[in-house]
Amino acid sequence: MLLHYISEEFAVIDAKFNAFTKKIDAEKTEQKHEEKLGKYSSSILHPPPGHSPSTRTQFVGNLSIFRDEEETEVQISRVRKRLEVTDDAQIIAEEKELGGRNRYAADGLLNSIECNLLMQLTQIAVEGDGYEENKSPHSPYERFEGVTIGRMALMMYFNLTNPELLELFLQRTEAVRDHVERYFDLDSPLYFTYTHLVCRTALLDSPADRTDLSHEIHADNCVIKDGGLCLREDPAYTWRDYSAILYLNDDFDGGEFFFVDDWKSRRVQGIVRPRCGRMVAFSAGGENLHGVRGVRNSRRCAVALWFTLDEKYLEYERVMANTMLTRVRILGTVQHEDIQISSRYEDMLIQCFKEDEMLRHLLREGRGNKKEQH
């Protein structure tokens, strides 16, 4: 009876994986089609990165039996958290200083040791990662490299990077999510939807007088139309509700983050200079048009975090990464000769779950889906 139940459970997980795999294939075909049509050629559209929607129910749907109890606990812990104000983070600028609505900056989300550790993770960054392998999606004078959580998790699983680094990354980004959720005093939970560790490196042959931006002015969840209106419609990541950028270093010139009032006038309302442990957070709509000034030398690294209020867009790679971390703690890493993590690593991630019974078991138990990690 029990065996029958377990095999049925696994059949359900298999079906989800198959559906997910098909979705990835469909996305790839769609992407090729879009590339042909030049859909992303407009400079005023915030380009990738970002995965298409995934749902917790779609992906780890059979965990829903834990849901009721979990939700109640989440509510209680949220109330408790609002009462305590015991963080190390200090708010350094709010709406008034930054010149607009729903935005703030804080320091102290990482200490210098943590920044140095997380900078080690940037060594596994891949050119164009998250941007369809485009090396310089934003500025021709910079190289853009990124790492997603899925890639970090795979590297850790195959013993190519240290589990403690991934753990630190997941914990500190969770602290940012929690801070943003509490600061904006949201009534419903804020979920991660996409996380991207990115570095922008000034190319040596860049002209000294370059005036272009490292990241063109944009909003994170809408497309700016010619008239200046920002429309929350396809192909924008319309489900993104809040954004945060957590900075890891300051040993470079330029690279300031700035808010502007309007796409055409481009009047700067507020500037945030990156430094270790500083973050800027804001609502992701047209009220928060922002950009990044050119990085004039060296390398600027930061973690870009996008959040949603809609649980169905939950970042599934974070659930998988937590599950893989638990597996590695229990059974150790997987030895594999000459493993290469390709740029399309998603298929490999799914394959690991298909082939590793322990991972499937932990996923089914909800061990990658810690309630404090929305």
Ligand SMILES: O=C(O)CCC(=O)C(=O)O
């Ligand atoms: O790196 C930054 O400071 C901002 C990047 C950004 O706005 C984005 O990736 O959407």
Ligand SMILES: [Fe+2]
């Ligand atoms: Fe942005």
